[in-house]
Amino acid sequence: MIEKTENRTVRDVIQIDSELLENISQLIEDQASQSILTILADLHSADIAEIINHLNFDDAIFIFELLNTEIASEVVVELDENLREKLLKEIGTEKITNIIDELETDDATDILSDLPSGVAEHVLDNIDIEDSEEVKELLKYPEDSAGGIMSGDFVFVYDYETVKTAIKTVRFHAEEYEHIYFIYVLDSEERLKGIVSLKSLLVNSLRKRISSVMEEELIYVNPEMDQEAVANIMKKYDLVSVPVVDEKKVMLGRITIDDIVDVIQEEADEDMQKFAGLSEDQESSDSVFRISRIRLPWLLIGLVGELFNVLLLSTYETTIQNIAIAAFFFPLVMAMGGSSGTQASIVMVRSINQSNIWFQQAFIKIGKEFLVSVLNGLTISSILFVITMIFFDNIVFTIILSLSLLCIIIFATILGATIPLLLKKFNVDPAVATGPFVTTMNDIFGLFIYMAFLTIFLLH
Amino acid sequence: MIEKTENRTVRDVIQIDSELLENISQLIEDQASQSILTILADLHSADIAEIINHLNFDDAIFIFELLNTEIASEVVVELDENLREKLLKEIGTEKITNIIDELETDDATDILSDLPSGVAEHVLDNIDIEDSEEVKELLKYPEDSAGGIMSGDFVFVYDYETVKTAIKTVRFHAEEYEHIYFIYVLDSEERLKGIVSLKSLLVNSLRKRISSVMEEELIYVNPEMDQEAVANIMKKYDLVSVPVVDEKKVMLGRITIDDIVDVIQEEADEDMQKFAGLSEDQESSDSVFRISRIRLPWLLIGLVGELFNVLLLSTYETTIQNIAIAAFFFPLVMAMGGSSGTQASIVMVRSINQSNIWFQQAFIKIGKEFLVSVLNGLTISSILFVITMIFFDNIVFTIILSLSLLCIIIFATILGATIPLLLKKFNVDPAVATGPFVTTMNDIFGLFIYMAFLTIFLLH
Structure with missing residues (x-):
């Protein structure tokens, strides 16, 4: 405030x-x-x-x-x-x-x-x-929403009043509001017409009409607008406060930058939470039981997802028994897929949140992600190829391992980049995709790719 | 601006x-x-x-x-x-x-x-x-630093001047600076004495001395202060601008809230980056090669970490060959450890960043994390126990699996909570701990615990 x-x-x-x-x-x-x-x-x-x-x-x-x-x-x-x-x-x-x-x-x-x-x-x-x-x-x-964070306490004058009466209005409210930087100018039907800074009141002659000193071109928002959108507008246009008006432009309230600072922090925290798989905000005064309740849901979802992995791997029991060395690389394969996917999804979520996403540009972005994943996939796979050959000296296995890692990195990156876009399309907060959700999916698909390659090329 | x-x-x-x-x-x-x-x-x-x-x-x-x-x-x-x-x-x-x-x-x-x-x-x-x-x-x-984001463009008057001359000063600068909300009051040696809002100028009599209408108790910062600390102060005290003074209180500049809004966003983005394992900020105009370069470092670090896992697992080759079922649970064990650790580390990083961390309170926090991990570990392990018994019907293995999962969740949580504190203690940004670093460490320790338990109790 x-x-x-x-x-x-x-x-x-x-x-x-x-x-x-x-x-x-x-x-x-x-x-x-x-x-x-x-x-x-x-x-x-x-x-x-x-x-x-x-x-x-x-x-x-x-x-x-x-x-x-x-x-x-x-x-x-x-x-x-x-x-x-x-x-x-x-x-x-x-x-x-x-x-x-x-x-x-x-x-x-x-x-x-x-x-x-x-x-x-x-x-x-x-x-x-x-x-x-x-x-x-x-x-x-x-x-x-903008309506939910706005305040109805603002100083206003009518457009037919003068600088002198405006100064009187400021004096009248001086006790009530310590900080006044702008006064809003309304017409007789309470519709927003403009804004006057206190500086203008100091600079202009007392007899001037308010309507002749006010700034008419100003940015306003509607009460239904999401607070994050309000924050983006205030950030983009460097606004200290923004008026909230209804569809007839009747002035309802105003939102000040200090409230928006809290919103920005809140939204950043929320993204972090989703990222971490916390179902709610955790505060330092929370009890152990509350913290546990905040954290359990995503652990449980992760558990269910990983149980599919157990099922998946158990169908490849013969492969694992025949090539025990394959199992040594499970963690590596999962971690590389997981990291690539997370990188792509976080970058995508941030770019969706920071500007309107243009679906034409979305394809360009995914195309870029594909190229990046090929580049990084080739680098990582080549290094792994050399190291695995040195340590295990098994050319067929090494080729299969490196190839499947390349495929997994490409697949995980595309998945990580695409899911936030799909979520946005269906009006779900894309940040959900940054959490354990994509990681679990990547684990399943990654291991599936790896095991399928091994089974097809090594066992048959 | x-x-x-x-x-x-x-x-x-x-x-x-x-x-x-x-x-x-x-x-x-x-x-x-x-x-x-x-x-x-x-x-x-x-x-x-x-x-x-x-x-x-x-x-x-x-x-x-x-x-x-x-x-x-x-x-x-x-x-x-x-x-x-x-x-x-x-x-x-x-x-x-x-x-x-x-x-x-x-x-x-x-x-x-x-x-x-x-x-x-x-x-x-x-x-x-x-x-x-x-x-x-x-x-x-x-x-x-505060000095790096401050502006030297501010309006000031000397404390012996009057409201009238202050208004003149505002008029003089009216063209140059569109937005003026405060003027700073300095003594003859340019030391900050107080602050006057434009509202005060409008409300008070023209002949009054500035020193009698200024607000003397005000918050200021030094130019060396980190921008994140400045942001925390402005957020906490709801400031629109904050003066920057040197050790003699000589006024150097001022930081406005719109610059701080950018800092808050920047710091949140930076945390996100570290989280995602991006070495730098990625912008939409970046080329494929730049994006690849931003992402590769953490993938490589992850690769090295996971190669230790390959080594680790290869020493347990006999165990894996004898109990192939053990390998089915690698992904689950890793994911549960990873998620618990990430949750703990993100919460800890946020609480370190948001307020001064008190090392006495740190032990209380870690104690809380321990209790939470026991609670969640018991819940997850019990569920896994029941499901594993149903599907695999192997009581010894099921007990070892559930027990080691409990240990892993507790261990990963404590590790996730402790590392940010240690990093802070050694003046490294604790957010580094939220990235692939802790995840990789958890993978290694988690699998080690699991394999060690299996080898000790099943094979011997």
Whole structure:
């Protein structure tokens, strides 16, 4: 939140280390509330949140209960989401209401959407009526859409007003919003007409009409737009904030770059998660059982996939018994296929996410991947050929091994590059392809190619 | 660059699709420069850059040569870095000089640092002398430090001046910098004393002293700080810009959030790259040979690692020949170890990168990982036990298989969690641990555990 009232900044960046944490834990044990408050008074709300994130749950509640409503409202938006959810369950509905009453509407909406519906209703009935209406509006939009991350708190003037009245409007809101960089210009039907920077207000004559100093050509987004698309637009055009308008161009809210910074981080984390085969975001306050639950699903999917491999290999039992040396190379064959496939799929997922993918260009990209895989496949296979000949001195086996490795690298690369495109085509997040999914498929196909080659050429 | 002069914005977000690209390619073939310029005139510089990024190299040069210096300078900062480097090699030194003369000093520094030293010197000798001095200053800092990404272009006033003179200063710079949100307050020795928002200038009386309206408690960074650390600070404290000062607090420059957005994206991409085993960033304009060169190093490292596996397994030849069924489970054993290890290492790398790691807490984290691995290991092993018993009906082998899988999952998880910590301790980027490195180590240790168990309990 850029336009948030924030009275507390810090003189220098504070290093929150284990010493400080231990001090605080000790003070909590001693119930030395006053000393704790003295320490916290010097800290930025983001630092207090970081401390709470790293304490055990009971200590976290103790500290949070100590904070007055204003500080608590600044801290609560910075907490780890899971911890916040758990923590608010322990806090009385009255205190939650007071805290949420202090928040900007977009933050209030975020937090309300995670509360039990009974508590949420109580909060909505008891906070400022105007805010309550606005929050109800915001709750309609999906959490990860432009509507879900926008704030309804913005400064606006009508297009027939003057620079002078605009400055008055800024003064009027000066207390409420600490950070104001732009004011939006609306027509009498609340439709967005333009934007004026505070700099323009300072530079232009007071009597000028707002409509003559505003910037008319501006980028806006619709509330339905996915937050990642909003992030891409703001990144591409270097925007500090972007207005959200409905289909009639009626101004609904605005999204600021600091919210987008969180989105970019979130999306990057999500890609990482999918990559790692984690079903959800893992936070440092999570319990062992939760972490296990986050990680098990993909392990189980991997297990099922690899059981097919057991089945596959068991049908080649004769081949393995006759050529035990073949089994020595299973890990190598799998790893090379897996790495090539992962490289291709990650590059493809990134290029899909970063710009609109053009399906005509997709074929060019896959063609490139094919050439790369031939090049790298030949290099790796040739090296393997030489080494295997030296160590095992079995020309027929060595040829089959090298040839199948070449095929596997080519196949895995094409598979890794194609699956993200297919997923995108069917509107599934392509990042799923970077995880254990493609790796498992590559294991199966890779070993199949290898065993089939061996069986056909060596046994028959 | 927030404070860049940017005359061209767009009415709505433009979809750059293959149709537009084909049109432009056709027009280039027809040498219809005027028609191309008409199309480009409606586009934002970021869109022109995106088009150029997706054209073949000759067409890219053709378009870039068409642009006038002002537009070219806006486009050049948005281009893919590799393409930009190649493109500037084809452009005359004179034109490069004119383009760089138009840029803000931080962008100028970025581009200059990639130019051949002869060209760079010519540019430095021929651009505005003040900018040239500043760029030379900026070139001293590493590219990924606060000094390397800061800009020397900021608006400042002295603390003895008044609100009125501050407004005059803003007006004076209004043409030069389109976006001004803050002005910095310095004392007579150029030391940073505080910050004033444009809002404060609008709200306060003209006669007030700047020192009485400025915000004194503010966060600053030093030029040596790593850009990722700067990003973490700006994210944490929701800053739109942060001043960079030297050890005497003399103001050197400022970093704006839009530059940090790029850093966050860059760092996320870098993690992804390491994850995928890519030695460098791959861009869509890269040639097949470059892509191959980017991908080969980790494939080769993987190959060497897996050759140890071949060696390892060959020492267990008798075991494999006697129990061919053992080989069927190689892929499963490797995949389960690999996935568990990857999950642990990615979570650990993320938590190291996101906050200062506290080594006391590190043991708690590894302890948690141990418990998670026991839980997940028991689950996976039990399932495997039941399935293997059903299909192969060999109780001794099934027990050994399940037991070794449990050990492997625990071992791989601890290894995956510990290596990033060790790397951090020795000041190596922990993200290296997420790549093929840990996977290969897990393959080797996993198979060793499995084969050792089998050999000890089944053969003897």
